[in-house]
Amino acid sequence: MFSYSNIVEDLVIERLINSNGEHIPVIITGDACECEDLEKCIKELGGVVKHKLPIINAVAAYIPPVGVRSVAREKTINKVHFDDMVxxxxxxxxxxxxxxxxxxxxxxxxxxxxxxxxxxxxxxxxxxxxxxxxxxxxxxxxxxxxxxxxxxxxxxxxxxxxxxxxxxxxxxxxxxxxxxxxxxxxxxxxxxxxxxxxxxxxxxxxxxxxxxxxxxxxxxxxxxxxxxxxxxxxxxxxxxxxxxxxxxxxxxxxxxxxxxxxxxxxxxxxxxxxxxxxxxxxxxxxxxxxxxxxxxxxxxxxxxxxxxxxxxxxxxxxxxxxxxxxxxxxxxxxxxxxxxxxxxxxxxxxxxxxxxxxxxxxxxxxxxxxxxxxxxxxxxxxxxxxxxSNISPQPPRKVPQDRQQSSKGIFSIFDGWFFVILIVILILIL
Structure with missing residues (x-):
């Protein structure tokens, strides 16, 4: 019955056998045709194109079981793969x-x-x-x-x-x-x-x-x-x-x-x-x-x-x-x-x-x-x-041994001025 099994992947054939008429997700690769030709063929067979995939000269589509059988007979078709899950x-x-x-x-x-x-x-x-x-x-x-x-x-x-x-x-x-x-x-x-x-x-x-x-x-x-x-x-x-x-x-x-x-x-x-x-x-x-x-x-x-x-x-x-x-x-x-x-x-x-x-x-x-x-x-x-690989690395980046200590010194200066200003304000108020 499936004499075209060298064209259709086994998982697609399995879906055909167990199909209740629902569309089958497939990836169809072409041989002597372009993606546009594959797209036209799929639409004529009652299918719906999901993606055009020119990097592998293919289209992803949902097509009815009868469409799978028909597309597999097209001379320009290279392979019909099941669009499986990853x-x-x-x-x-x-x-x-x-x-x-x-x-x-x-x-x-x-x-x-x-x-x-x-x-x-x-x-x-x-x-x-x-x-x-x-x-x-x-x-x-x-x-x-x-x-x-x-x-x-x-x-x-x-x-x-x-x-x-x-x-x-x-x-x-x-x-x-x-x-x-x-x-x-x-x-x-x-x-x-x-x-x-x-x-x-x-x-x-x-x-x-x-x-x-x-x-x-x-x-x-x-x-x-x-x-x-x-x-x-x-x-x-x-x-x-x-x-x-x-x-x-x-x-x-x-x-x-x-x-x-x-x-x-x-x-x-x-x-x-x-x-x-x-x-x-x-x-x-x-x-x-x-x-x-x-x-x-x-x-x-x-x-x-x-x-x-x-x-x-x-x-x-x-x-x-x-x-x-x-x-x-x-x-x-x-x-x-x-x-x-x-x-x-x-x-x-x-x-x-x-x-x-x-x-x-x-x-x-x-x-x-x-x-x-x-x-x-x-x-x-x-x-x-x-x-x-003869990569010439830069010398190790020098990181301060105590960043916290450096920043603490900076803040201590402002802390001192803060108290001076606070005292002046209190004297003026009083």
Whole structure:
């Protein structure tokens, strides 16, 4: 019955079999046609177009079951994918992260923009004070125009990348505390969303790369990998971003410790796939243990993933409630640590390619003693990256040993004059 199964993804066929006539969400990629041709075809079949996705020459649409069968027979159609759900990649629980060495030597991500493709970004004071570093925002869920985050996941991620610790007096500071953030909301208040919304968000990032100087895109989200990265629409989208000079950092997934659990789009070789380790009880970096939930390779193509590890257990970062903080765990939390590191590298050299950034990171790791399909190259080591990459750090910034004492001296002068003036006023009154 389904002789066109090589064109239609298995999940779509499953929906057809169990369909009661309702429209099916799909992503249709074209071969020898443009998006406008696909759009016209879908409308003629009674479908509704959701997104045009030119970066992968596709459209996302809702089409009736009979339309799926008809569109699959079109010679210009390459593949009919199910527009599946993607989810934030988060476990539960808390840790502070630091990049003191790089920050103290002058690398803070200044002038570099990181796109956070997630649940949104709340205007927390650590991102808006003293200067508002949320320089762009787009919402593919509710179409709002001002920054917000009704889930909190994206705000937590943004804080790990670029929080400056304003509300915690520097205690909870991100990796690149002077970097700019662009919020791209593709996940709803429950932390879920469709693949097509994520692709539309990635397309927006590519289109606005020059406008905002976007060098890095971080995606702490994913969906189960079902096919080769060459056929996966989400992977095709991140590959296009990489080809436009954007370093794409992606969460490996929280489906460990089983093998072959790397999520899409982390299965793409053109991403930096990040797994999570636990550094809470480690005295030195080499004592860190892989987080049990961190997904393992290989990928459907037999590629060794993840690419790298970063701390992802009990990470303290920004809350979407006021200007507070809270802790979360997951490869979602490890991913922005690596994204923040990429921002530091781009601040030092804005002409780096995504491949060069990835190589610099994977060549500078601490071996934790696991296989490459568990730890990748190992634990991220920012200091070693700086040393290996011939980065000429500035001398450590000199901070007064006792700022409070200095300010106290200033106020004591005014306190003395205050009492003199007060006495003069009392004498005049009396």
């Amino acid at each position: 989810f934030k990649l988060m476990d539960v629980a808390s840790v502070t992260v630091a990049s003191d060495y790089a920050n103290e030597h002058g690398l803070t991500g200044k002038g570099v923009t990181v796109a956070v493709v997630d649940t949104g970004v709340h205007p927390h004071s650590d991102l808006t004070t003293p200067n508002n570093r949320i320089i762009g925002f787009v919402d593919f869920v509710d179409k709002k125009t001002t920054p917000y985050d009704d889930d909190g996941h994206g705000t937590h991620v943004a804080g790990i990348v670029a929080g400056n610790g304003f509300s915690s007096q520097g205690k909870y500071m991100g990796i690149a505390p002077d970097a700019n953030i662009v919020g791209v909301k593709v996940l709803n208040k429950d932390g879920g969303g469709n693949i097509s919304d994520v692709i539309a968000g990635i397309q927006w990032v590519i289109d606005n790369k020059q406008r905002y100087n976007i060098k890095v895109m971080t995606l702490s989200l994913g969906t189960k990998a079902k096919v080769s990265y060459r056929e996966d629409p989400l992977c095709q989208a991140v590959d296009k971003a990489a080809s436009h000079g954007i370093t794409v950092v992606v969460a490996a997934g929280n489906s460990g410790p089983e093998a072959s659990t790397i999520n899409s789009p982390a299965i793409s070789p053109n991403t930096i796939a990040v797994g999570a380790c636990n550094d809470r009880t480690a005295k030195i970096p080499s004592d860190c243990k892989i987080a049990d939930f961190s997904s393992r390779g290989p990928t459907p193509d037999g590629l060794k993933k993840p690419d790298i590890l970063a701390p992802g257990v009990n990470i303290n970062s920004l809350s979407n409630k006021g200007n507070g903080y809270h802790s979360l765990s997951g490869t979602s939390m490890a991913t922005p640590i690596v994204a923040g590191c990429a921002a530091l590298l781009y601040e030092n050299n804005g002409n780096l390619t995504p491949a060069q950034v990835k190589r610099m990171m994977t060549e500078s790791c601490v071996n934790l003693g696991y296989g490459s399909e568990v730890q990748g190259a190992g634990l991220l080591d920012i200091k070693d990256i700086m040393n290996r």
